Amino acid sequence: MSKLMQLDRDGVYGKGQLVKLDGMVSTGTPVLIIGYTRSPFSLQFDTEPNRTYKVEASTDFQAWETVEQFKSTKRSNQFSDPRNTVFSHQYYRVRME
Numbered sequence: 001m002s003k004l005m006q007l008d009r010d011g012v013y014g015k016g017q018l019v020k021l022d023g024m025v026s027t028g029t030p031v032l033i034i035g036y037t038r039s040p041f042s043l044q045f046d047t048e049p050n051r052t053y054k055v056e057a058s059t060d061f062q063a064w065e066t067v068e069q070f071k072s073t074k075r076s077n078q079f080s081d082p083r084n085t086v087f088s089h090q091y092y093r094v095r096m097e
Contacts, residue, residue, distance in 0.1 A: 031094045034076060042080040045094055047072035052097035055079050059089055 035044040047053060052071050056064040068079055081090075 031096070040080060041090075042078060043092065043094075044076060044078045047075060047077050048096070049073060049075065053077065054095045054097065056093050056095065057081065058091045058093075059087060061091060064093070 032046040033043065034046060036042060043055075049072055052069065054066050055068040057067045058064045067081055067083065070077070079092075079094075081092075
């Protein structure tokens with residue numbers, strides 16, 4: 001991806017039915033999305049070393065499931081959903097603990 005995107009809370013990037021990104025970290029600092037792919041879906045975002053992050057997914061914005069949690073050791077992270085499920089709608093958010 002050639003452009004840097006800043007993730008706005010409840011922002012829609014691409015087709016709304018494809019993916020909606022919802023990511024506000026606990027400090028109020030936005031998570032910077034530095035790249036993504038549509039098929040297969042993956043997301044690359046900036047991280048701070050030694051901080052814990054959760055990537056959560058939802059189909060309805062009500063119930064969120066943690067699909068990946070990690071302690072960052074570098075300045076960015078690549079996320080690919082490990083679940084082998086096809087969703088009609090899937091929403092993701094990144095949270096810093």
